[in-house]
Amino acid sequence: MTNTENAPSGAEIRLEEVTKRYSGTASPAVASVTMTIPPGKTVIFVGPSGCGKTTTMKMINRLIEPTSGRISIDDRDVLDIDPDKLRRTIGYAIQQAGLFPHMTVAQNIGMVPSLLRWNKKKLAERVEEMLDLVGLDSAVFHDRYPRQLSGGQQQRVGVARALAADPPVLLMDEPFGAVDPITRGNLQDELMRLQSELHKTIVFVTHDFDEAVKLGDRIAVLGEQSKILQYDTPEAILQNPADDTVAGFVGAGASLKQLTLLRVRDVELKQEAITARPDETVEAVRRQLEERNRPFALVLDERDRPARWVHKRQLAQASSLRTAGKPIGDFVSTQSTLQDALEACLAEGGAAVVTKERGRYAGTIDIDTVMATVQRLRDEAGVSE
Amino acid sequence: MNQFFEFVGQRWGSLLFDLYQHGSLVLQCTVLAVVIGVGIGIAVYSSPGGSAIATALTSAILTIPSFALFGLFIPVLGLGVQPAVITLTLYALLPIVRNTIVGLANIDPAVTGAARGIGMHRLGVLTRIELRLAWPSILAGTRVSVQMLMGIAAIAAFAKGPGLGGSIFSGLAAIGSKTAVDRALAGTIGIVVLALVVDGLLVLLGRFTTSPGVRARA
CATH class of the missing domain: 3.10.580.10 (CBS-domain)
Structure with missing residues (x-):
């Protein structure tokens, strides 16, 4: 992994035979998932609802503890790190943003740096930088409260909050699931632009295959119990779905979707x-x-x-x-x-x-x-x- | 009417003292009830069973006639301040406990989920997020408790407790005498005025302690 000044690279995440079993259930929610998420790439977990994709993602930042198996970030076992400290080094953005309603936009964005005890000046500068990064005018939005923002603006603040402490890894749980299609398209474009500058390791959960094709460097198509049905580039999955389930998920119009992968x-x-x-x-x-x-x-x-x-x-x-x-x-x-x-x-x-x-x-x-x-x-x- | 003002003028000093004692008793009991009630609310809000039990228990307390409760405490705690404080605190619990539970349980799980997800400590989530968001609801419960206690505190005089109740009781006991009605009236009006002033202060407190981001929900 190369790490240069202006192209900070994300960390490599490795999951080894990760299983999550809830007590009182016959079959595990996540059964022996093994995969490597390459540094600086956007990997999309896509699958039907209830397939365990969110559970799998939440085990990376220990919001859910695995029953067995090993998860490492840049070769450090996440179970060896204090969960709160671990999470401060992993950006986290969720559906409907989950902004703190009683805090201003600036306070929301500055939350993780303040948990990390950055000094005031550095924190204030960082907040400005993040507002600029996600395309919100500081003069307008700095002191607003979340309820004064549109859904799309809230998502931008959510992404800014996730990125504020410059984490190498970013987990996104259907972050654009609750906004209208036009805003969603814009937010996707923004995320692609951000990623082309930042090169984070992004794990992005969605049930929308088109979104996966648009955003992903790699797509993991997950089935029941988070079983990996296919893990490959969008092009490869569109052209050669591994089996009928994946083909069904890719849906009709695979050739048309392929056209979204190429630029003029x-x-x-x-x-x-x-x-x-x-x-x-x-x-x-x-x-x-x-x-x-x-x-x-x-x-x-x-x-x-x-x-x-x-x-x-x-x-x-x-x-x-x-x-x-x-x-x-x-x-x-x-x-x-x-x-x-x-x-x-x-x-x-x-x-x-x-x-x-x-x-x-x-x-x-x-x-x-x-x-x-x-x-x-x-x-x-x-x-x- | 003139006679009433004359009476108030003569007894101004002692009435003012009783007023102060009354307010002080109610406020101290309320503060105690907020500490205990919010504690109970935090302990039970995440479990529906626990919430139901806590609400039922505190409701049961409220159904006991206050006169009876003061009386029942006399053999155990004797007369004076102690039974007054305990009784009033118990009565104040229900609105505070119930509003704490409602306030905490109504917080969007996405908000607390995000707080945990970005690495906020469990205690931090409680103090910086959950209690801040439940605060308008807790404060609303507190206002109800204060209003209730203002009236109930008058009955504390029955167990020789402090406050304006003494004036009302002695007035009612001596009905027919020259100043009986004036005494009872002075105590009652004093309580009503005190209740309105304190409620106004609590509204102001709410203004200053509630974030503009959540004020509409209060």
């Missing part, structure tokens, strides 16, 4: 479209279209941003490129998923305009490119098995 920047863009500047003459553009036998030209604005599509018929009557043709409806950026790109292609009738940083024109993507990519992924999966 991962595929080659077409550069064939004829582009024009608004100050060019209509006549020049028309001649160009005729020479290369194309029906459409793309008009860019002064800052290179795509503005309008013009058909050659429309050019016949047009006086200026500023008003000719129709504005672009749906375009995607190089950051967008291939799923978004496919959506835009369908909406735009075959090809979508792609923009890069600051909205500048990057090229176009068409349905054939998307199809070819899916086909290539399929072939690769076939070879690797």
